[in-house]
Amino acid sequence: MTTTARAPSARVDNPLPTVSLSKSSPRHGEKVVVGWLFLCAAFSVLVTVGIVLSLIPPTIEFFNRVAPADFFSTDFWAPTNSGNPGFGVLRLIVGTLNVTLWALLIAIPAGLGAAIYLSEYAGRTSRKILKPVLEVLEGVPTVAYGFFALTFVTPILREIWPTFLPGRLGEPPGIFSAASAGLVMGVMIIPTVASISQDAMSAVPSGLRQAAYGLGSTRMQVATRVVVPAAMSGIVASFVLGVSRAIGETMIVLLAAGAAANLTMWPNDSVLTMTTFIARTSTGDIGTGTTTYYTIFAVGSVLFVMTFLMNMVSIALVRRFRETYE
Amino acid sequence: MTEPSVTHPYTPQQELPDHPVPVMQTRSLNVFYGGFHAVHDVDLAFGHHEITALIGPSGCGKSTVLRCLNRMNDLVPSARVEGEVLYHDQDVYAPSVDPIEVRRHIGMVFQKANPFPKSIYDNVAYGPRVTGMKVDSMDDHVERCLRGAALWDEVKDKLKESGYSLSGGQQQRLCIARAIATEPDVILMDEPCSALDPIATAAIEDLMLQLREQYTIVIVTHNMQQAARVSDRTAFFTARPDETTGNRTGLLVEFDKTSTIFENPSDQRTEDYISGRFG
Amino acid sequence: MNGANRVAVAGARRTTELRLDGSGRGGRWKGEVFRALLIFCLVIAFVTLLAVIVQASVRGMPRIDLNLITQMPSTLDRETSGMQSAIFGTIYVMVGLIVTVVPIGVSAAIFLEEFADGTKWWVRFIELNVQNLAAVPSIVFGILGLAFIVRGPLDLGTVAYAGSLTLALLVLPTVILASREAIRAVPTSLRQASLGLGATKWQTIWHHVLPSAVPGIVTGTILALSRAIGETAPLLLVGATVFVTYNPDGFFEGAYTVLPVQIFQWAVRPQEEFRILAAAGIILLLAVLLVMNSIAIWIRNKYTRDA
Numbered sequence: 001m002t003t004t005a006r007a008p009s010a011r012v013d014n015p016l017p018t019v020s021l022s023k024s025s026p027r028h029g030e031k032v033v034v035g036w037l038f039l040c041a042a043f044s045v046l047v048t049v050g051i052v053l054s055l056i057p058p059t060i061e062f063f064n065r066v067a068p069a070d071f072f073s074t075d076f077w078a079p080t081n082s083g084n085p086g087f088g089v090l091r092l093i094v095g096t097l098n099v100t101l102w103a104l105l106i107a108i109p110a111g112l113g114a115a116i117y118l119s120e121y122a123g124r125t126s127r128k129i130l131k132p133v134l135e136v137l138e139g140v141p142t143v144a145y146g147f148f149a150l151t152f153v154t155p156i157l158r159e160i161w162p163t164f165l166p167g168r169l170g171e172p173p174g175i176f177s178a179a180s181a182g183l184v185m186g187v188m189i190i191p192t193v194a195s196i197s198q199d200a201m202s203a204v205p206s207g208l209r210q211a212a213y214g215l216g217s218t219r220m221q222v223a224t225r226v227v228v229p230a231a232m233s234g235i236v237a238s239f240v241l242g243v244s245r246a247i248g249e250t251m252i253v254l255l256a257a258g259a260a261a262n263l264t265m266w267p268n269d270s271v272l273t274m275t276t277f278i279a280r281t282s283t284g285d286i287g288t289g290t291t292t293y294y295t296i297f298a299v300g301s302v303l304f305v306m307t308f309l310m311n312m313v314s315i316a317l318v319r320r321f322r323e324t325y326e
Numbered sequence: 327m328t329e330p331s332v333t334h335p336y337t338p339q340q341e342l343p344d345h346p347v348p349v350m351q352t353r354s355l356n357v358f359y360g361g362f363h364a365v366h367d368v369d370l371a372f373g374h375h376e377i378t379a380l381i382g383p384s385g386c387g388k389s390t391v392l393r394c395l396n397r398m399n400d401l402v403p404s405a406r407v408e409g410e411v412l413y414h415d416q417d418v419y420a421p422s423v424d425p426i427e428v429r430r431h432i433g434m435v436f437q438k439a440n441p442f443p444k445s446i447y448d449n450v451a452y453g454p455r456v457t458g459m460k461v462d463s464m465d466d467h468v469e470r471c472l473r474g475a476a477l478w479d480e481v482k483d484k485l486k487e488s489g490y491s492l493s494g495g496q497q498q499r500l501c502i503a504r505a506i507a508t509e510p511d512v513i514l515m516d517e518p519c520s521a522l523d524p525i526a527t528a529a530i531e532d533l534m535l536q537l538r539e540q541y542t543i544v545i546v547t548h549n550m551q552q553a554a555r556v557s558d559r560t561a562f563f564t565a566r567p568d569e570t571t572g573n574r575t576g577l578l579v580e581f582d583k584t585s586t587i588f589e590n591p592s593d594q595r596t597e598d599y600i601s602g603r604f605g
Numbered sequence: 606m607n608g609a610n611r612v613a614v615a616g617a618r619r620t621t622e623l624r625l626d627g628s629g630r631g632g633r634w635k636g637e638v639f640r641a642l643l644i645f646c647l648v649i650a651f652v653t654l655l656a657v658i659v660q661a662s663v664r665g666m667p668r669i670d671l672n673l674i675t676q677m678p679s680t681l682d683r684e685t686s687g688m689q690s691a692i693f694g695t696i697y698v699m700v701g702l703i704v705t706v707v708p709i710g711v712s713a714a715i716f717l718e719e720f721a722d723g724t725k726w727w728v729r730f731i732e733l734n735v736q737n738l739a740a741v742p743s744i745v746f747g748i749l750g751l752a753f754i755v756r757g758p759l760d761l762g763t764v765a766y767a768g769s770l771t772l773a774l775l776v777l778p779t780v781i782l783a784s785r786e787a788i789r790a791v792p793t794s795l796r797q798a799s800l801g802l803g804a805t806k807w808q809t810i811w812h813h814v815l816p817s818a819v820p821g822i823v824t825g826t827i828l829a830l831s832r833a834i835g836e837t838a839p840l841l842l843v844g845a846t847v848f849v850t851y852n853p854d855g856f857f858e859g860a861y862t863v864l865p866v867q868i869f870q871w872a873v874r875p876q877e878e879f880r881i882l883a884a885a886g887i888i889l890l891l892a893v894l895l896v897m898n899s900i901a902i903w904i905r906n907k908y909t910r911d912a
Contacts, residue, residue: 019414019431023424024458030807034720040712041721044735044781047774051745054752106649113646121643130647137654139828139894141835143865144887147872148657151664151880187653190646220639241740248742250838251865255872275744275838282751282842300748304741311740315733398801403722430803440794442813453802456812501798508802 055304058297065291071298077261077272079281079295087295089302091261095271098178099185099253100246102267106186107242111193112228112235118194119201120223131195138191146255149184150175154256161268168266176258179267185252189245193238196318200234201227203325233324237317244310248303250275274303342558342583346373349512349542350395350432354409357390359402363568364390365576367409370561372512377534377543379553379584382563383599387576388546391563392514395544396432397425413512430457432512433505438521439497441489441504446472446481449489449500453508467507475503476533495526502533506541513537515545519552531556550600553584560587562596658891665884673885677850678867683878688886691867693852694765695834698863701769701856702776702833703826709773710780710829711822717781718788719810739778746775747842755843763844766856768863771843772836776829783825787818820908827901831894837865864890 063071066087070076076086114134118127154173157180161172173179204227212226228235258270259280278296286293348371357365365387372378372395380388390399397418399405410417418428441449450468454461461467468485472478477499481492489500498518505513515534519527534543534556547553553560561581565574580593591597676687713735721728750771754761761767791814799809840863848870849862862870864886871883 017414019416021413021416021418021420021423021427021431024427027805030805033807034716037712037716037720040709041716041731043709044713044738044777045731047749047777048734048738050753050774051741051749054749054757058752110646110649113643114650117640117643117647121640133654134647134650136898137650139831139835139898140654140657141837141865141887141890141894143835143837143868143872144657144661144891147868147883147887148660150872151884152656152660184653187650190650194650218636220636224639244740244742248744250742250744251869254838255869275742278744278748279838279841282747288756297748297752300745304745307740307742307745308737311737314740315736396801398797401797401800403724426800426803426805429801434797434801436794436797436801438794440792440798442795442798443817452799452812453804456799456802456804456808504798504802 051304055297055301058294059301062291062294062298065294066298075263079292085291087298089274089299091263092272092274092277092299093302094263094265095178095257095261096247096273096275098265098267098269098271099182099257099273100243101265102179102182103185103189103246104239104242106183107189107193107246108239110186111190111238111242112197114190114194115197115201115235115238116223116228119198120219120227131198134191134194137188140188142188142249142251143255145184145188146181146251146253149180149252149256153184154180169268171268173268174258174270176256176260176270177268178257178264178271181253181255181257182267184256185246185249188249188252189242192245193242196238196241197231197235200231200238200318200321203234203321204230205325231321233317234321237314237321240310240314240317244307244314247310248275248307250279254279274299278303342376343373344583346371346376346378346559348372348412349374349414350544351412352391352394352409353412355391355394355411356408357387357394357399358406358408360404362573363575365394366566368576368578370578370581372542372544373559374542375538375540376558377538377545377556379557379560380544380546380563381548381550381553381560381599382576382579383565384548385574385576386563386565388561388563389516390576392516392544392546395512395514396429396434398429398434400425430508431510432514433508433510435498435501435505435513435515435518437517439494439501441492441497441500444489445486446489446492446500447485450503450507453504457508459508471503471507472500474506474537475499476529476536477503493526495522495529498522498526498530499533502530502537506537510541512542512544515543517546517548520548527552550588554588557584560584562587562591562593562599564595564599661884661887661891665881665886665888668881668885669888673882673889678848678862678870679850680848683876683882686878686882688864688867688882688889690849690852691862691864691886694768694849694861695863697765697853697856697861698768698772698840699830699834701766702772703830705769706773706777706780706829707826710777710826711784713777713781714784714788714822715810715815718785719806719814735778735781739782743775743836744838744842746771747839749774750839750843761857763860764855764857765853765859765861767843768840768861769856771839772833775836775839776833779829779832780826783829784818784822787821787825788814790821791817820904824901824905827897827904831897831901834893834897835865835890837869840866841869864893 071087071089073090074086074088075090076088077091078084078086118130122130154175154177157177158172163170163172208226208230209222212222217225253273253276257273257276259272259276260270261272262269264271277299281292282296350372352368352370355365355368356363368391380392382388393399394407394411399407407419411419413428413432416423442452444452447468450471451464454464454467469478472481477496480496484491489497492500519530522530531552534545537543545557559582562579563576564579566577567574580587580591580596587596588600591600672685673687674692675689676685677689678691679686717728717732723729750767753759754767754770755763795813795817796809799813800806804812844860849860853859853861868883868886868890871879871886
């Protein structure tokens with residue numbers, strides 16, 4: 001059929017019948033669905049509220065029984081000692097920082113190095129293989145890392161410890177040590193640091209690199225003097241998130257760092273971290289109304305506040321970075 | 327089916343009234359994206375069973391105007407529309423109007439053929455199904471629409487195959503079949519041939535001329551020859567840069583019978599564009 | 606030309622080349638060392654990964670046997686003790702987790718991607734909240750579970766579903782973020798085609814967006830579940846701790862334990878037989894994770910090729 005002429009009648013009659021453009025049905029179902037979807041999205045806020053609500057009342061109850069000064073500014077820790085209890089959380093914080101320090105000594109250089117390699121040196125194919133393998137490290141259950149630290153790293157550390165070192169540092173670690181837990185935790189955190197840092201470096205405009213190469217820079221100079229400074233806020237974000245993960249990690253320290261609340265930064269000592277305390281105490285037989293029970297929540301609050309602040313700093317840094325380059 | 331001819335022996339001007347009998351109209355249509363003024367004061371009338379072409383350089387707002395006609399601009403969160411868009415004398419932006427209902431009367435064909443990842447049959451049947459349209463036999467209806475889009479002979483033996491199995495031009499005709507399946511009375515086409523080769527383009531142009539028998543068609547095209555070949559009336563748009571921000575705002579320069587626009591334009595800018603001196 | 610001359614010429618040419626290299630004296634050497642250091646960083650990670658797997662395999666090999674899956678845990682029969690109750694417990698907890706987290710997570714993702722106006726403060730607040738929740742230490746979710754699910758308002762007691770729900774809250778952000786990514790990848794042209802026909806927004810999502818996003822959602826969900834299946838710390842707080850020598854009676858009845866908790870139970874005991882059992886359990890857990898991840902990768906590859 002080929003049209004060569006139009007029917008004149010088509011526009012002689014009135015072509016505009018009245019048409020209803022209002023809703024043909026009220027579509028209540030659609031509103032119910034959207035309402036449900038909204039509730040699900042809002043549910044995530046409820047989870048945060050739930051966390052805060054589960055922490056605050058028992059923490060208040062804890063401070064009704066224990067003076068805040070005894071909690072924050074003493075270093076006497078004996079929460080289960082009924083005769084003379086002590087609640088100096090400083091020991092747990094120092095213990096946590098001890099392990100975190102050794103973890104970061106591994107995770108920051110190795111994670112940053114891996115990120116630089118993946119972003120600036122690796123070709124497309126090798127990056128496609130290396131990155132998923134690196135991410136597998138993040139997927140290994142932490143109980144497996146803990147077992148590895150306890151039964152493999154600790155014996156090796158005891159064997160090869162540099163005993164010629166002077167003083168405390170020369171004593172080989174015992175069955176539990178901050179070093180063993182920290183080293184394994186450090187490897188566990190490498191992918192976190194590497195992947196966020198690499199995202200930041202890859203987002204640095206290639207024009208910057210080309211300008212530097214044009215001035216005769218080597219690849220190493222471009223990486224260290226151009227790309228890393230340009231991606232700095234993203235890199236720092238990855239460090240902060242790494243710290244947050246180290247502070248919040250439980251199973252590795254529970255298995256390998258021990259339970260002695262030593263006030264020490266020596267790597268060869270056993271330490272009690274905040275997470276270890278929460279896990280050990282809450283799995284033991286403790287009555288709901290005891291002060292020890294409320295101590296779990298008070299320590300949990302400290303842990304939550306510390307990690308929350310770091311997460312916020314990390315998120316803010318990543319956002320600032322994105323705003324600069326995207 | 328015979329291969330469609332590229333040139334059309336069609337000369338409608340003697341039949342065309344001086345002024346369109348409008349199915350749709352825009353009155354002082356202004357469109358903003360956030361603070362950006364995209365289209366300024368457009369007054370157009372789309373005649374019953376006519377093909378109206380919107381032409382102009384890129385960034386002149388012609389696609390924006392088209393998307394206002396069936397409220398597809400609603401999908402852009404920052405978009406704001408002022409003025410009126412009348413369909414059968416009702417403002418489609420009136421508060422009582424449901425945009426979904428508008429789109430059931432005013433169908434759309436997009437720049438890039440976008441069939442659903444479903445069978446050819448389901449692509450056509452989708453619109454009637456979701457709009458709750460009453461059809462006696464869906465099989466007959468699908469056949470009718472595919473015939474209407476000049477695609478039936480090519481696909482009648484493979485209705486269950488994926489819409490993606492078709493060629494680009496066939497996919498675009500499938501999208502037209504899909505659009506007419508909901509029995510709209512206006513069809514909007516946003517550069518429907520820009521991704522197609524000349525043969526497939528000619529097939530679509532032939533189809534448009536057939537469809538005009540039953541539908542009012544508005545087409546955006548950057549191909550002036552296409553506008554000259556198929557349209558009854560042409561609206562020429564241009565873009566004016568803002569003196570302070572440099573943002574380009576689309577303006578309607580001239581709207582008239584296609585023959586007048588191409589042979590005897592009254593505005594110098596139109597003549598420059600038509601003769602290739604600009605754009 | 607004698608030998609000494611040849612050496613001198615070669616030396617001069619090499620020196621000039623090095624100078625023109627732009628890196629100056631020793632620059633190339635420095636660059637190579639730097640590159641080697643970077644590769645070493647990756648090697649640390651990969652060697653450790655390999656060591657974790659090999660050590661568990663070597664240690665646990667004697668107990669990779671049928672008893673491991675058919676027998677209940679026992680402190681007496683160390684040679685034949687298994688982890689059947691933990692396997693069943695893990696299945697119960699995972700099933701409860703899936704039916705809880707998938708509908709909520711996917712729905713939240715649909716809302717945030719398709720309906721929410723990203724310029725509104727409360728939408729940004731929800732997004733920020735999801736991001737933060739993804740980085741909250743897992744043991745804090747254990748505290749939440751202890752206070753709200755096991756005791757407190759829900760008061761479920763230490764049953765399998767308490768574990769499911771606790772883990773559901775833990776991986777909810779991961780499921781939301783992965784599902785959003787999958788939904789965002791669906792081309793806009795598909796949505797426009799459907800809306801242009803007069804379909805409603807929800808019809809468009811249900812008929813077109815979700816079916817196209819399913820492979821991505823499934824992949825992301827499997828990866829989230831593989832995180833949950835290895836989680837230990839929060840479950841210690843919500844009851845999966847006691848030595849359980851029988852399978853769960855149901856989602857809401859009876860004590861339960863799960864694979865990683867059972868592994869932990871054995872790992873802390875000093876006897877060699879239990880350490881071997883722990884290692885065997887780790888191999889089992891890693892094998893399950895390998896299967897889950899392979900399925901996820903298979904789905905991703907299958908559907909990215911087709912599209």
